[in-house]
């Protein structure tokens with residue numbers, strides 16, 4: 001998107017890193033210094049923006065700066081997330097001029113194939129094309145301008161249903177899981193959670209699973225949960241979903 005806007009070397013604030021989130025939350029104005037247009041992206045978890053991402057987004061100070069709001073979902077449903085993100089960014093004082101609902105490989109795709117290989121070449125081309133339209137976006141968007149499915153799940157307080165499974169026998173102790181965890185919950189000494197409290201804090205984003213070369217960390221579910229997930233993910237993944245953009 002930034003490329004499409006003509007920015008070849010955009011500044012990146014990777015909010016999956018705990019250090020970046022801490023920096024943004026300590027002094028948002030300093031973190032955004034020099035950024036004239038902020039493209040904000042967040043994943044959809046259970047039809048919502050994950051709480052920790054909401055917390056970080058709420059700490060941003062827009063000061064009238066232009067902004068593009070992006071949610072990424074795994075083909076099931078974007079739920080209330082686009083709405084939530086628009087509301088947060090508007091309250092922060094951003095001038096949201098564009099919004100996009102993009103598709104990523106579902107974090108549970110080891111269990112149920114959904115969004116495999118997304119974003120793909122076509123998604124990237126669409127993102128660049130979208131970026132080119134953002135530069136001349138004349139409108140000031142509000143939550144009412146973006147699609148939303150406010151259903152029971154997106155209204156519920158449920159954010160996660162699975163935690164990654166760990167098989168020490170397969171572990172090479174490369175610590176890639178510890179490095180990938182957005183909440184630094186895994187000890188690089190033992191490659192296990194630091195504590196039971198750390199395990200409870202885990203939101204099941206499966207970043208550790210994606211970064212494990214030996215499948216020592218994997219996505220597992222009991223038969224009932226697998227059935228529930230199959231029923232909820234299969235319909236959405238049957239036909240290809242395309243990104244939706246609002247400018």
Ligand SMILES: Cc1cc2nc3c(=O)[nH]c(=O)nc-3n(C[C@H](O)[C@H](O)[C@H](O)COP(=O)(O)O)c2cc1C
Nearest residue numbers: 043044045046047073074075076077104105106107
């Ligand atoms: C706990 C959890 C809940 C999710 N809930 C949804 C959902 O409600 N709808 C959907 O389409 N995808 C859902 N996904 C899939 C993610 O939105 C999707 O995989 C996204 O691309 C993940 O981004 P990431 O790879 O940066 O974590 C969920 C993923 C996780 C881990």
